Amino acid sequence: MAATSTPPESPEVAMIRVRRNLRYYLDQGFYYLTMAFALAIAITLVWIVIQIGLTAIPAITQFGLGFLTSTTWDPVQNIYGILPQIYGTLVSAIIALVVAVPLGLGIAIFLSEDFLPTYVTTPIAFAIELLAAIPSVVIGLWGIFILIPFLRPFYTFVHRYLGWIPLFGTEPRGNSLLTLGLVLAFMILPLITSISRQTLVSLPPYLRQGAMALGATRWETILRVLIPAGFSGIVGSIMLALGRAMGETMAAAMLVGNSNRINISLLEPGSTIASLIASQFGEAGRDQVAALLYAGLVLMILSLIVNILAEIIIKKFQNVER
């Protein structure tokens, strides 16, 4: 090694040393402030889970995992199980996705492509995002007074001609899992549309140019390049929407019919975990509150699973993106 002598430090170099002036302390203060906020959120989440868990302990110890598979909900004898609610939660959410995903994605594609000039698409996109701002109780009222009467002939028609399919095998009632599913679809549509649209709009233009230059048509470009490239964003929006549909309370309580049964027919009333909690919490005794909080815990875990799945899917597809 060549011996090198360290040159003496010149006065200019001293300038680059950290100076503990006001800017330094502001910087540090800001760092700790934001860290405190971030921690506060995590702690709140854990705290909520612990508190709910503690209150639910009597029900957890009494019913164990049988709570998930029992169909009895009997406040008189204090025997509880939420299988019908789990079923209702999942089925209504799936109906919502089946309706809202193709619709939302279709709208997102329509708004992100240059089918219409931007002075038309921008207000439409804004209006769709405003849909998300309607309070769910208002949507519930709308469901009861407008949507159900409107859907009745359609339900009758479906039952008459498709009644041989067990899913439509019973006389239609207004309040049903199908009604709830459709309303939920309406409620999650803005989420799917706006996030998917953002994703598609923010894709780099050279992807489209590359595909078009290889002789792809507009639709081939959309289906084979743009949607795969934006896949993680689109899946993210769907998962977010699923979480929202499963947790929706007010509209569910108003529209699902709150009947504690599992019926293969979507035209029958049912119940969801959130609607169960909302409709029973008011007059619940001690044991029942424990059971309801246990149900709430189950719902949280279901949502957690959905979110973890979403993360996994997004991670899996992100590696092919820039």
Added chain:
Amino acid sequence: MIMTRNPQPTPKVVLQVQNASIFYGSFRAVRDVTMDIYANEVTALIGPSGCGKSTLLRCFNRMNDLVPGARVEGKITYHGKDLYARDVDPVEVRRRIGMVFQKPNPFPKSIYDNVVFGARVNKYKGDFDELLETSLRQAALWDEVKDKLQESGLSLSGGQQQRLCIARAIATKPDVILMDEPCSALDPISTLKIEELIHELKQNYTIVIVTHNMQQATRVSDRTAFFNAEATEQGNRVGYLVEYDHTSVIFNNPKQKATMDYVSGRFG
């Protein structure tokens, strides 16, 4: 390097530009270009920035259709057929006239899917694996990627990505390949590889290349078109074709003084 003169006395004209002016909205970017592009030759477009080389290139495969407000006046024909006639399908045009962009733009898909993309959308009936291999070999990329065909195209280096894009363009089996500064983001070694590749490709394809690199133009091209831009009364600049001839003529004894100044680096 000395250009190799084509054995045929008059090579076949593939693309013919007749008095074409190209507009973006009301802005005329390029005016009154007239030139012929010959089969199995490399034609270089050179000129200062903003003189409309990319604009003209994009008109050859109707990529300018993607720019709202872009339009062409005059005539551009491909094998005698007006490219901008009403009954011409731009998608069909782009299948025959492929394009390689300045910035490598592989799709966020596997290397395999990138190469066969064009074949897939063209409903290619042949063997995809074979197509893949020949295209990658032609693009001098096969040896580097043959063991990782399922990896993302984005995992390659910039130079490899550009060769992947060339392979992708070749796999569509075009007739003409347009290249817009294909080496501007690459190191000298990758550049050299792509230049060799262009030499190879000339046997089977007609190539039009935009470049800012004078040496590159002399190395790869048979003919060179020099474009320049001039100010108009409206205060914007319009590009026009100054001189178009065999590359050796353009670089050694051009007829126009502007060309001489530009190619010898005495420009502006």
